[in-house]
Amino acid sequence: DAGVIQSPRHEVTEMGQEVTLRCKPISGHDYLFWYRQTMMRGLELLIYFNNNVPIDDSGMPEDRFSAKMPNASFSTLKIQPSEPRDSAVYFCASTWRGVDTIYFGEGSWLTVV
Amino acid sequence: QQPVQSPQAVILREGEDAVINCSSSKALYSVHWYRQKHGEAPVFLMILLKGGEQKGHDKISASFNEKKQQSSLYLTASQLSYSGTYFCGTESGTASKLTFGTGTRLQVTL
Numbered sequence: 694d695a696g697v698i699q700s701p702r703h704e705v706t707e708m709g710q711e712v713t714l715r716c717k718p719i720s721g722h723d724y725l726f727w728y729r730q731t732m733m734r735g736l737e738l739l740i741y742f743n744n745n746v747p748i749d750d751s752g753m754p755e756d757r758f759s760a761k762m763p764n765a766s767f768s769t770l771k772i773q774p775s776e777p778r779d780s781a782v783y784f785c786a787s788t789w790r791g792v793d794t795i796y797f798g799e800g801s802w803l804t805v806v
Numbered sequence: 807q808q809p810v811q812s813p814q815a816v817i818l819r820e821g822e823d824a825v826i827n828c829s830s831s832k833a834l835y836s837v838h839w840y841r842q843k844h845g846e847a848p849v850f851l852m853i854l855l856k857g858g859e860q861k862g863h864d865k866i867s868a869s870f871n872e873k874k875q876q877s878s879l880y881l882t883a884s885q886l887s888y889s890g891t892y893f894c895g896t897e898s899g900t901a902s903k904l905t906f907g908t909g910t911r912l913q914v915t916l
Contacts, residue, residue: 726904735808736848736893736906749903784847795838795895795904797847 695719697798699785705804711773714801716785717766726795727760727770728784736784742768775805807831809896809907817913818884826879826910828894837870837877838895838904841888848893851879884914 698717706712718725726741740750745762753760757776762768772779782800809830818824828837836855840848852863854870854877865882877896881888891911895904 728906735908738903738905741903794850794853796850799847 697785697787697796699783699798699801701801702799703802703804705806706775708776708805709774710805711771712775712779712803712805714770714783714785714803716768716770716798718768718785718787719796720766722787722789722796723765724788724790724795725762725768726784726786726788727768728786728797730782730784730800731780739770772803775803777805780804808905809894811892811894811907811910813910814908815911815913817915818888820886820914820916821883824881824884824912826881826892826894826912828877828879828896828907830875830896830898832875832896832898834870834872834875834877835897837868838897839868839877839879840893840895840906841890842893842909843890851892881912884912886914886916888912889914 700715723744727739728736729739730736737752739752740760741748742762758772760770782802784797784800786795786797788795809828812827816824838853839851841851842848852868854868856872868879870877891909893909894907
């Protein structure tokens with residue numbers, strides 16, 4: 694199995710630009726999570742989906758952040774407009790409830806200058 | 807609310823033991839433990855479900871006290887490969903919503 698695939702792995706963008714992060718979960722998994730990791734706040738859950746439906750987006754910091762899951766094999770996290778404080782590593786993860794183990798992608802390292 | 811881990815950091819000599827604690831203010835359904843090496847994704851170690859069971863493989867084990875809403879990770883005869891940041895993740899109320907702790911940085915030296 695290829696695991697959870699994220700792109701881009703690294704992105705440097707200017708403040709005000711739109712950023713789109715992409716994720717392909719493990720085939721057959723019905724839960725998808727977006728996490729953000731920073732030194733100050735650790736690993737924060739932003740939003741998660743079950744069967745492509747957003748279940749809890751209470752962790753999304755503000756309206757500049759949005760996430761979609763148009764089908765079972767693809768999800769995006771969009772930041773518009775981006776700000777320097779959005780600089781972080783964004784992890785996508787997936788699981789199948791029957792297994793409970795959550796598998797993480799390798800992360801997207803975002804730097805907003 | 808984020809579970810609290812202690813200690814925040816620990817340095818061990820190879821072969822020494824360590825205990826990492828995870829404490830939550832909410833009633834827990836399960837506790838997950840992950841290890842993350844610098845620049846990499848968190849990797850699953852084990853999950854403990856409600857019921858107070860203890861699990862382990864090799865020289866790493868964990869316990870879960872649901873009454874106290876606490877879990878502990880035990881690292882025995884540590885190896886250099888154990889170095890990394892350890893996170894507990896807790897599920898409470900809403901199934902599958904995993905909230906991660908503050909992390910414990912472990913360094914094993916020769």
